[in-house]
Amino acid sequence: MKTEFFNLKRMQSLFRRQWALSAKSWRIAMIASVGINLAISMLILFAGSNPEAALQSLKTSLFITFLITGMVFTSLAFKELQEPTTSVSFLTLPASNFEKYLMGWLFTFPSYSIVSYILYQMSYLFISLLAFAAYGTSPALVSIPWNELGIIFMVLFIVHSVFFLGGVWFKKMAFFKTLLVLFVISMVHNFWVFIWARLLMPISDLSEKEFVISGVPISNADELSHTAIWVLKSFLILISIMCLITAYFKLKEREG
Numbered sequence: 461m462k463t464e465f466f467n468l469k470r471m472q473s474l475f476r477r478q479w480a481l482s483a484k485s486w487r488i489a490m491i492a493s494v495g496i497n498l499a500i501s502m503l504i505l506f507a508g509s510n511p512e513a514a515l516q517s518l519k520t521s522l523f524i525t526f527l528i529t530g531m532v533f534t535s536l537a538f539k540e541l542q543e544p545t546t547s548v549s550f551l552t553l554p555a556s557n558f559e560k561y562l563m564g565w566l567f568t569f570p571s572y573s574i575v576s577y578i579l580y581q582m583s584y585l586f587i588s589l590l591a592f593a594a595y596g597t598s599p600a601l602v603s604i605p606w607n608e609l610g611i612i613f614m615v616l617f618i619v620h621s622v623f624f625l626g627g628v629w630f631k632k633m634a635f636f637k638t639l640l641v642l643f644v645i646s647m648v649h650n651f652w653v654f655i656w657a658r659l660l661m662p663i664s665d666l667s668e669k670e671f672v673i674s675g676v677p678i679s680n681a682d683e684l685s686h687t688a689i690w691v692l693k694s695f696l697i698l699i700s701i702m703c704l705i706t707a708y709f710k711l712k713e714r715e716g
Contacts, residue, residue: 462585466562470555473561474563477553482567489533490575493525494583501587511591518587519602523612526576527619533572534623535635541714542631557712564627592647614693621700625707628714 497518505514538560540550553560581601588599604612626638 465556465558467555467559471563474553474555474559475567478563478567486575488531489529490579494522494579495527497521497525498583498586502590505587505591506594509595511588511595511597513585514591515584518584522580522583526580527616530568530572530576531619531623531638532635534568534620535627535638537568537624537627538711539627540668541628542634543710557715558708560715561708561711565624567619569625575618608650614697618696618700621703621707625703625710628710629706647679 500521501514501518504517505511508514526697532557538550540546548558555563585599588597591597592599618632622642624637626641627634
């Protein structure tokens with residue numbers, strides 16, 4: 461169905477164009493990320509004779525590496541708008557604002573997440589095969605429970621939405637400016653929580669399950685903790701959706 465707002469053929473053309481522009485940087489970043497982490501894990505594996513430590517180190521370091529790389533790629537989702545030499549060609553593309561926005565989101569979140577997950581599993585399998593050859597351990601892929609996978613997806617979604625907005629909002633050095641904004645917000649938030657905690661919530665003995673807030677004993681601390689976590693997750697998801705909506709209208713404003 462052809463409309464001015466969305467057209468599948470235009471989306472396919474945009475995807476091919478985006479891949480042609482980004483393929484080289486993607487390959488370099490992925491090869492460097494995987495290669496460095498594999499080299500470190502192999503060093504731990506053979507120098508320390510500890511396959512479990514090598515595999516655990518690889519899982520953690522790869523996740524952090526792909527997360528940071530994803531932040532950078534997301535900040536560069538609309539890099540063409542940040543360069544005077546390429547902004548004209550981007551603005552004059554035969555595509556709607558929504559199509560450009562959607563392509564930027566698809567390329568930096570679902571596509572990047574799928575590629576990263578495949579490389580993550582392949583890297584882990586490679587090291588586990590080396591551990592099997594050297595120490596006889598069983599080779600396997602990373603087994604992630606569904607609840608943990610949901611938490612990982614939520615973290616990636618939240619982080620991506622913030623840096624996606626930063627990539628649209630800032631005209632230069634979007635990644636570093638977004639980090640700076642997050643740092644300032646974090647400092648203000650921590651200061652605000654500290655002040656109110658000192659004024660309204662004088663807590664005695666944080667090591668106990670039952671603690672006292674303003675002289676009133678609280679015995680259902682676990683229930684309150686679960687409720688607070690649920691509220692925090694809902695709030696962060698709401699903020700993420702608002703970031704994505706704001707990014708769309710900001711992109712529309714910059715193109716207008």
